[in-house]
Amino acid sequence: MATTIQVHEDVLRELDTLKKEMGTRSYEEVIKILLKNAKKLQRSHFGTLPKLKTFRREEIDRFD
Numbered sequence: 001m002a003t004t005i006q007v008h009e010d011v012l013r014e015l016d017t018l019k020k021e022m023g024t025r026s027y028e029e030v031i032k033i034l035l036k037n038a039k040k041l042q043r044s045h046f047g048t049l050p051k052l053k054t055f056r057r058e059e060i061d062r063f064d
Helices: 009-022 027-039
Strands: none
Touching: 009 027
């Protein structure tokens, strides 16, 4: 199902630049790549709390 979306001219220019840089054939491919990258956990988030101890579950996991 095809649809049309409205974007400002500056966003269109950015999409066009990314389309050329990424070597994609359509804006849809650019948007899909951007969405995929936005969902991934960035490498910079790993190790942000180096002093945090490793989590270990207790043998009996209940409240008394």
